[in-house]
């Protein structure tokens with residue numbers, strides 16, 4: 328750094344300095360049940376800390392405080408971002424791969440960047456700082472992200488002041504870090520999923536250290552609350568409720584990249600939802616790799632309780648959740664969903680396979696029969712529910728007979744939609760070490776057969792809605808046509824309706840006129856503001 332407050336770099340805070348500022352928060356008042364369980368909540372294994380206290384301790388050491396505009400500034404009024412970059416109004420761009428958890432993480436990264444005083448760039452090419460938030464679930468996602476790292480080498484050559492950071496699930500794997508060290512020395516900063524809340528300190532290091540800064544934590548030592556979040560425009564918001572996963576499906580890298588299951592305290596989740604409602608958000612999606620495992624260490628308070636309490640928050644109209652695991656889906660949870668009008672009638676229940684052999688090899692913890700019993704409960708208690716799933720084909724040793732079991736399960740359930748994948752071996756998972764005699768072309772041929780069947784079912788399900796009028800949340804203009812708006816039904820079906828931006832972001836009713844495999848077409852039947 329040529330200039331800025333970091334001229335006194337010798338007094339840079341030690342990496343541990345930030346961690347000393349810890350502040351435990353109590354549960355929110357007003358939730359009697361939660362208060363009654365206060366004693367149980369104390370037993371949480373992982374401490375809870377407040378972001379603002381940690382960030383403030385670090386920033387104070389550098390001579391920065393939070394200005395009236397919500398940006399860290401020094402006494403001369405210079406933003407932290409300007410001081411870091413040594414130039415006026417630097418901008419940042421965050422690119423995201425993967426699931427909703429990664430999208431939510433990127434919103435927290437961007438929120439921190441804006442608080443530091445970075446502007447938002449529209450692309451990597453325009454930015455002074457580029458963050459790549461990566462996904463490791465399948466080989467293709469990993470390859471895309473690493474391909475982008477390679478592509479940005481040229482950008483850094485042309486604009487040497489640019490800083491490039493790589494984070495997310497992929498960087499939790501030591502082999503990725505080794506790869507980046509060896510093949511991508513143009514990367515300035517590598518961090519992981521467990522320390523993304525430490526961005527101010529990480530960037531400080533990335534700007535002052537000559538060599539690549541690598542700071543990846545093996546596990547989450549604490550749960551950090553109150554991160555500044557830059558939410559996408561509109562009425563919908565993500566809310567993390569549980570981090571990590573303890574399931575250890577034999578094909579899945581997530582327990583390695585996201586660590587042990589940690590539930591947020593109910594009071595913290597509810598406080599966030601209440602704050603969102605106060606800001607005008609009307610739909611929340613409760614997030615986790617396995618949301619219905621929520622509650623471990625919370626003295627008997629579980630995901631059904633959380634749904635009930637979130638449904639009590641005034642101003643919130645629709646509640647969604649993803650992803651739920653069939654093994655942890657109790658009849659009581661289905662009953663709760665059935666009895667709470669705000670909880671949308673969409674069940675995403677990843678089945679992965681219809682064969683009991685394969686389910687056992689995958690360590691899914693349920694059988695075809697128990698999965699079908701769950702589907703029966705859903706059909707019985709929430710008759711018009713949309714049911715979607717994830718399926719993996721070509722798992723090691725999957726036979727043609729196993730695969731046919733998957734096809735027959737797909738027929739039997741009649742999923743409204745399915746995300747289908749060819750098995751992708753992931754280093755460090757149990758299945759990656761197993762012999763896999765199924766040739767690649769057989770796997771791809773199975774995927775094509777499965778998709779053909781599922782597309783026909785999806786189309787039939789959509790066609791059954793033609794002529795009906797359904798509740799929708801109208802979102803923004805469609806990407807392909809500015810005169811068309813996208814909307815979502817409670818069952819999470821995509822509906823395209825004619826309309827301009829003045830009709831965006833409102834609840835309405837739409838009459839369905841036509842159906843395709845992935846989308847419905849219709850028209851709004853309410854005047855704007857009537858919903």
Ligand code: SAM
Pocket residue numbers: 426464465578579580581616617650651652676677679717718719748749750751752753
């Ligand atoms: N936690 C969720 C569950 O168990 O239902 C799924 C989360 S995972 C990020 C999303 C989906 O990716 C999984 O349901 C699975 O179908 C797919 N997936 C995960 N690992 C995979 C692998 N190694 N190869 C192919 N697909 C995979």
Ligand code: SF4
Pocket residue numbers: 572573574575576579580581582616617652
């Ligand atoms: Fe992966 Fe299984 Fe955990 Fe889902 S439940 S994140 S598939 S290990």
